[in-house]
Structures are given as structure tokens and as C-alpha cells.
Amino acid sequence: MTIFKKIKDLQEFLQLQNGKIVGFVPTMGALHNGHRSLIEKAKANAEIVVCSIFVNPTQFNDKADFEKYPVTTDADIALLMDSGCDVLFLPEVAEMYPDGLEKGSIYDFGYLETVLEGAMRPGHFKGVGQIVSRLLNIVQPNKLFMGQKDYQQCMIVRDLLRQMGKADTIELVICPTRREADGLAMSSRNRRLSEPQRVLSGILYQCLVSIQSKKSTDSFALVQKECTDLLKAKGIEPEYVALADAGDLKILDNYDGNDSMVALIAAKVGNVRLIDNLILE
Ligand code: PAF
Numbered sequence: 001m002t003i004f005k006k007i008k009d010l011q012e013f014l015q016l017q018n019g020k021i022v023g024f025v026p027t028m029g030a031l032h033n034g035h036r037s038l039i040e041k042a043k044a045n046a047e048i049v050v051c052s053i054f055v056n057p058t059q060f061n062d063k064a065d066f067e068k069y070p071v072t073t074d075a076d077i078a079l080l081m082d083s084g085c086d087v088l089f090l091p092e093v094a095e096m097y098p099d100g101l102e103k104g105s106i107y108d109f110g111y112l113e114t115v116l117e118g119a120m121r122p123g124h125f126k127g128v129g130q131i132v133s134r135l136l137n138i139v140q141p142n143k144l145f146m147g148q149k150d151y152q153q154c155m156i157v158r159d160l161l162r163q164m165g166k167a168d169t170i171e172l173v174i175c176p177t178r179r180e181a182d183g184l185a186m187s188s189r190n191r192r193l194s195e196p197q198r199v200l201s202g203i204l205y206q207c208l209v210s211i212q213s214k215k216s217t218d219s220f221a222l223v224q225k226e227c228t229d230l231l232k233a234k235g236i237e238p239e240y241v242a243l244a245d246a247g248d249l250k251i252l253d254n255y256d257g258n259d260s261m262v263a264l265i266a267a268k269v270g271n272v273r274l275i276d277n278l279i280l281e
Contacts, residue, residue: 049086112152116244243263
């Protein structure tokens with residue numbers, strides 16, 4: 001695997017690849033088996049796999065969260081080499097934001113950035129749009145691989161590709177969420193959970209499964225309250241337990257008989273904020 005820290009060096013290398021199909025996996029590091037599955041998917045569907053590791057300051061609305069974000073570069077490099085990644089792009093902040101954090105294209109995602117994660121983390125998706133657009137302009141991939149765990153982010157990136165005029169040239173491949181044995185969605189944040197918190201956290205997935213299993217029997221409001229009460233009883237602080245149209249993320253008050261619904265959850269276990277979702281089958 002070749003590691004590049006400078007945009008110019010990465011681009012020179014990519015230009016020499018003679019039009020090979022480039023698969024791109026953007027990350028913020030602290031890699032786990034969920035990322036490994038993205039790399040493997042990219043490897044199977046592209047001729048050259050580029051991964052980026054960049055903890056993007058502009059997408060953290062909470063400075064403390066940014067400062068606590070785990071940095072495990074040596075272990076990340078080992079995982080990437082082991083999973084067959086060809087290129088790692090590992091830039092510094094000054095490389096990505098040479099004119100300061102405020103500069104660069106700022107996209108408007110309308111409704112999508114006002115609900116759920118957008119409402120809880122003001123400015124977060126602006127930061128995601130800012131960095132992903134920059135990364136896409138640098139790497140110019142044919143395929144972009146992202147995890148379904150960040151469902152709303154995937155929808156934001158889909159809209160970003162449309163706004164950038166790249167929806168036809170970059171294929172967005174949304175990959176299934178990888179889970180631990182108890183259902184907890186793999187996430188870089190999980191490593192900040194203490195052992196007892198880790199054990200408790202499996203309950204988020206149980207809530208999603210219960211929302212799914214009760215979709216033809218109960219009212220969503222009832223299931224939502226059951227989940228919220230259960231989380232609180234376990235000392236977990238729910239931020240939202242929501243049901244939405246899987247296509248446009250319009251919030252639904254009740255199961256609407258529609259096939260494309262997604263249940264989404266965000267909760268704080270101690271000071272670790274976790275999110276997860278399930279497309280209701
Ligand atoms: O999902 C992430 O890790 C980040 O939001 C991303 C897409 C790499 C942008 O910084």
C-alpha cells in the first residue's frame with residue numbers, strides 16, 4: 001500500500017493508473033471491521049482502492065467530541081494493508097484547508113440537514129459536504145463506498161453528488177452495517193465505551209428490531225415510547241427514536257404501510273453518542 005500525505009503526490013500517482021476503475025472509501029480513521037468490509041467491497045468492485053483518513057474538524061459541532069476522536073493511525077495502516085487497500089491518503093488539516101476552515105464549497109442540503117442528525121448536530125452535514133466534495137475532487141473516483149450505519153450521511157452524499165453534477169459519473173455504493181454479535185453497530189466510537197456501557201449498548205439494536213417486528217401490530221408512538229422508556233431505564237439517554245420514509249427521510253408519525261421505511265435511533269451511553277438504523281422489511 002502506498003501512503004500519500006500531499007494532494008499533488010496522490011494525484012500524480014492516480015494519473016499514472018491508465019484509467020483504472022478507482023474505488024474510494026473516505027474515513028476518519030479508528031478503523032474497525034465495518035471499514036474493513038467497505039475496503040473489501042471496494043476491492044471486489046474496483047481496480048484500485050483509495051482510502052482516506054482525515055478527522056475533519058468542520059463536521060464536529062462539539063469541540064470536545066473532535067478532541068476525543070480516537071486516532072489509531074498505526075493500527076489503521078495495518079488493517080488497510082491486511083484488507084488489500086492500494087492507496088492511503090493521509091493529509092494534515094493544512095493540506096485539506098489551506099485557506100482556513102471557513103473556506104471551500106459550502107452546500108445547502110435543505111430539509112435533509114434540518115432533521116435527526118442535522119437537528120442534533122447543527123452544521124455537521126455542512127462540514128461533511130465540505131470535506132467529501134473536496135476529497136471527491138482530489139481522488140476523482142468512479143465508485144464511492146459508504147456505510148449504511150450513517151444512513152442520513154449517505155443521503156446527504158447522494159444529494160452532494162447531484163449538486164456537484166457527479167451523480168452520473170460517481171456510483172455511490174451503500175454497504176450494509178456490520179454488527180457485533182449482540183447487534184451493536186460497529187463504530188469508531190464504540191472503543192470509548194467502558195465494558196459495562198458496551199454490554200448495555202446492544203439494546204439500541206434491540207429497539208430497532210422491536211420497531212420492525214411491531215410494524216404491523218402496534219402504533220409507532222407506542223413502540224417509540226416503549227423504546228425510549230427502556231433506554232432510560234437502562235441509564236441510556238435517547239436523543240431520538242424515529243421512523244422515516246427511507247427514500248426522502250420525511251419523518252413518519254406512524255407505520256404507513258409503505259414498504260420503504262427506516263427506523264433511526266441516536267442515544268448517549270455515558271458521554272458516548274451512538275447512532276444506528278434499520279430499513280424495515
Ligand atoms: O463517515 C465518516 O467517517 C465521515 O463523516 C466522512 C464521510 C469520512 C467525512 O469526513
